[in-house]
Amino acid sequence: MRLAVLLSAGVTVPAAWRHLARDGDAVLVAAARVAEDGGDVAAALRSGGDAWRDIAAAWAVAIAVGAPLADTLRSAVTALRDAGEVRDDVEVALAEPVATARVLTWLPLLGLPIGVALGLDPLRVITEPLGAGAVLAGLLLIGVSHVWTRRLADRSAPSIDLPGWEAELVAIALSSGVSVDRAQALAAAERGTTAAASVRAGIAASLELSIRTGAPAVELLRGEAWLARRRARTEGRETAARLSTRLLLPLGVCTLPAFLLLGVVPAVLGVIRSTVLPL
Known part of the structure; x- marks a missing residue:
């Protein structure tokens, strides 16, 4: 989120990463070094683990299509925070x-x-x-x-997969005006795996509704991502209840x-x- 604020304030990408790297975090230092050299920042972020890989996916998609980085990072962080809360809720329900x-x-x-x-x-x-x-x-x-x-x-x-993250990545790609096929291909490439049938169906339904009604596809996809996180929370609590039995x-x-x-x-x-x- 701090990176998004810096970019919104007009700070250049290399300078923003450089400011963040002052905390000494190894991933941020590597990202700052790569950004300074004009390299692939997403590759440096992927070395940081699961959470960083998700940020790297959003960054890579935004760079590939030319989406606004500040807005992309804000929406990505919000989605990641919601998904983290879902996972925490499920883990707490299973712990007892x-x-x-x-x-x-x-x-x-x-x-x-x-x-x-x-x-x-x-x-x-x-x-x-x-x-x-x-x-x-x-x-x-x-x-x-x-x-x-x-x-x-x-x-x-x-x-470990974030619910609704595929829809978020497609929304990021579409926010720059690329085609639907291109957006879905980029999201699938960053995820590294083929999305589940239910995920593909949800994305397809959102895109079809957008075409039929003229509603913004980006908002519909982010709504679909929110519903996926809500379903994951409900299913997790139901799983915890069944586990007790x-x-x-x-x-x-x-x-x-x-x-x-x-x-x-x-x-x-x-x-x-x-x-x-x-x-």
Whole structure:
């Protein structure tokens, strides 16, 4: 956003990057050096990671079509901020069920210490075949539960792709007056992957509506991008709700039996050994 303000104030591109590079950020320093030499600033930005790659895509499209850099950066930063908030909302919604499941996964390990605290002497029992078998089975179930829980959480994690970003890039390209085909080709090239069918359908619907009614295609595309981010937030929260239910499966199938095998079985065997066998 600071770069957009500097460019709006009439500061040249190399000077603007040079001012920003005074903070010492490696990516900004590299971008300033490349801008000073008249090179590809987008290539320097891509080396900075995910967020910088998205800024690089907007910059590259704007440079390719001659779109106003200040306006492009403002709209791009706004879209990135919204997308970041969507991702944060989804991660917060997922954090509670995942943290609860992970705590419960390791809870059976307290079975043996609890038995010792109660004076049931389960440690002596686990040196015998039946007790040792119960402990090994319990530890195996804990491992299965941990892997199962982690895979469920990984599948529910939000995508690293920014919702609606393809539409934003097409809007940036169209803002300079290029053809629709050229705008879509530039956006696809910067994304590096083929957009999902639903994304392509949303962009196509916005462009078709613009042609049919004469409404500004850029505004329609940015509206489509906003709707994509809203859908991503809703779907993320629904995924978190479903995850809470799915995490009950490893809890019931693995964690509870593991607690019985590690806590209850050695304790019961210890009681039997100390009361029944001496008789």
